[in-house]
Amino acid sequence: MPKDGSVVRLDGQGKPLWLVLELTYRCPLKCPWCSNPVDYTRDAEAELSTAEWKRVLREGRELGALQLGFTGGEPLLRDDLEELVAEASALGYYTNLITSAVGLSEERLLALKAAGLKQIQLSLQSSERALTDALVGARAHELKLKVAHMIKALGFPMVLNVPVFRHNIGQVEEILALAEDIGVDYLEFANIQYYNWAMVNRDELLPSLEQLQTAERAVQAARERLGQRMTIYFVIPDYYEGRPKACMNGWGAIHLTIAPDGVAMPCQEARIIEGLDFPSIRDQSLAWLWNESPTFRKFRGDEWMSPTCRSCDEKEKDFGGCRCQAFLLTGDAANTDPACSRSPHHHLITAAIACAHAPGRRVQPLVLRNERNARLLAAAGGCGAAAAADVALAGVEVAHV
Amino acid sequence: MNDTALSPPAAGERYALNPMYLFRWEPTQDSHVLLYPEGIVKLNQTAGDILERCDGQRTVAELVAELQQRYPGDDARVAEGVYKFLEVFRAKGWIRRQA
Numbered sequence: 098m099p100k101d102g103s104v105v106r107l108d109g110q111g112k113p114l115w116l117v118l119e120l121t122y123r124c125p126l127k128c129p130w131c132s133n134p135v136d137y138t139r140d141a142e143a144e145l146s147t148a149e150w151k152r153v154l155r156e157g158r159e160l161g162a163l164q165l166g167f168t169g170g171e172p173l174l175r176d177d178l179e180e181l182v183a184e185a186s187a188l189g190y191y192t193n194l195i196t197s198a199v200g201l202s203e204e205r206l207l208a209l210k211a212a213g214l215k216q217i218q219l220s221l222q223s224s225e226r227a228l229t230d231a232l233v234g235a236r237a238h239e240l241k242l243k244v245a246h247m248i249k250a251l252g253f254p255m256v257l258n259v260p261v262f263r264h265n266i267g268q269v270e271e272i273l274a275l276a277e278d279i280g281v282d283y284l285e286f287a288n289i290q291y292y293n294w295a296m297v298n299r300d301e302l303l304p305s306l307e308q309l310q311t312a313e314r315a316v317q318a319a320r321e322r323l324g325q326r327m328t329i330y331f332v333i334p335d336y337y338e339g340r341p342k343a344c345m346n347g348w349g350a351i352h353l354t355i356a357p358d359g360v361a362m363p364c365q366e367a368r369i370i371e372g373l374d375f376p377s378i379r380d381q382s383l384a385w386l387w388n389e390s391p392t393f394r395k396f397r398g399d400e401w402m403s404p405t406c407r408s409c410d411e412k413e414k415d416f417g418g419c420r421c422q423a424f425l426l427t428g429d430a431a432n433t434d435p436a437c438s439r440s441p442h443h444h445l446i447t448a449a450i451a452c453a454h455a456p457g458r459r460v461q462p463l464v465l466r467n468e469r470n471a472r473l474l475a476a477a478g479g480c481g482a483a484a485a486a487d488v489a490l491a492g493v494e495v496a497h498v
Numbered sequence: 499m500n501d502t503a504l505s506p507p508a509a510g511e512r513y514a515l516n517p518m519y520l521f522r523w524e525p526t527q528d529s530h531v532l533l534y535p536e537g538i539v540k541l542n543q544t545a546g547d548i549l550e551r552c553d554g555q556r557t558v559a560e561l562v563a564e565l566q567q568r569y570p571g572d573d574a575r576v577a578e579g580v581y582k583f584l585e586v587f588r589a590k591g592w593i594r595r596q597a
Contacts, residue, residue: 163531163533189522191520193536215533215535216535252517254534256536282518325591
């Protein structure tokens with residue numbers, strides 16, 4: 098007999114274990130930290146058909162995918178969601194629905210249960226109705242709580258996902274109390290990552306180090322109090338960590354995301370990297386996209402790494418961090434992630450923190466994610482605080498919180 | 499259900515898989531896997547052998563006897579291994595003691 102605890106953990110062995118389907122970019126909410134592209138409206142007509150998604154599901158299982166996430170946008174806006182869940186369950190996936198709760202009636206929950214859905218991840222933005230509703234740009238708070246109770250009443254395992262930023266980071270204890278009342282199994286405090294819409298609003302959203310430390314202490318106390326009743330994750334904010342996140346466990350290592358138009362990506366943000374081709378499953382097989390496409394091969398292994406990373410004794414641990422963040426902040430995706438204190442560009446992170454917390458800084462309203470703002474941001478040149486300020490001045494829909 | 503503080507697994511007890519987890523054979527990994535929200539664990543053969551028998555019906559003593567039959571030679575070592583595995587599984591929340 099082997100020793101106790103010698104349970105093997107998966108390293109992927111070259112298989113895309115995690116398949117994420119962004120069924121649509123459409124969404125009833127307008128979260129100003131949305132991870133969808135800022136120009137998400139560009140190919141709104143190009144969503145894959147039911148038959149095309151089913152092909153992705155089949156080919157994904159052939160490649161060894163085990164975990165499957167249905168996300169968006171809001172995946173419930175696809176009326177073939179139940180059909181796709183049933184197909185995925187029959188193929189042997191562990192099926193996860195990642196949702197805002199908007200559109201999740203008891204009738205649909207029962208249909209999803211019958212289709213074999215295993216788990217639901219619901220987002221909640223704060224413990225206060227007024228704040229949640231202002232942040233997401235819709236009256237959603239009461240509905241989210243109602244749906245959360247319905248999910249547990251039907252016996253689904255449930256993850257409550259709380260995106261964490263300046264406006265809600267002080268509510269850890271109140272959110273914990275709500276989660277306990279609902280009876281969630283996993284509570285995930287996910288410090289938001291600064292790409293796309295979150296990058297537009299970074300100066301307003303980035304919490305301070307003191308706020309983070311207070312939140313982490315509250316999470317630790319709750320873990321000790323709750324034991325196995327609830328698993329609490331606290332996704333680290335890489336801006337304050339000094340070391341980069343092991344993003345996606347490495348580029349093209351175990352994660353495969355399919356965008357609404359069928360484009361295959363190593364992560365949900367990868368399309369922001371300029372100079373890479375992003376072919377769709379309409380053009381190629383999933384096996385080719387995963388195994389052969391130059392984009393997926395680009396940052397595998399360590400050949401591509403900068404000298405900073407290639408000579409680093411932690412490169413097997415964090416893979417040089419996040420390619421998207423390296424591109425977004427330094428203009429070159431092969432650079433060391435600036436979140437790493439060993440990066441020659443780390444000053445960009447410290448400057449961003451200083452900028453977001455500069456004494457006397459003029460507070461800007463949050464730029465909400467919607468179609469008009471997407472067009473205005475595209476006209477203003479995409480991302481960043483400057484574009485956000487231009488857009489804010491143009492009189493767009495914003496959240497005052 | 500927080501039973502980590504309780505006594506270690508005992509011969510007359512029965513254990514069952516936590517319903518949060520999906521346990522099954524996965525051909526592409528040539529092994530048993532545990533799937534759960536945001537997680538995958540690939541199990542080695544003995545871990546799979548033991549979890550497969552955490553069905554809420556068998557007692558720990560029966561489970562040990564079956565494993566001793568499957569891995570003949572050193573009964574004491576097999577028994578010790580099963581108890582250790584069960585303790586680890588329970589600490590990880592994969593299995594629960596049946597009332």
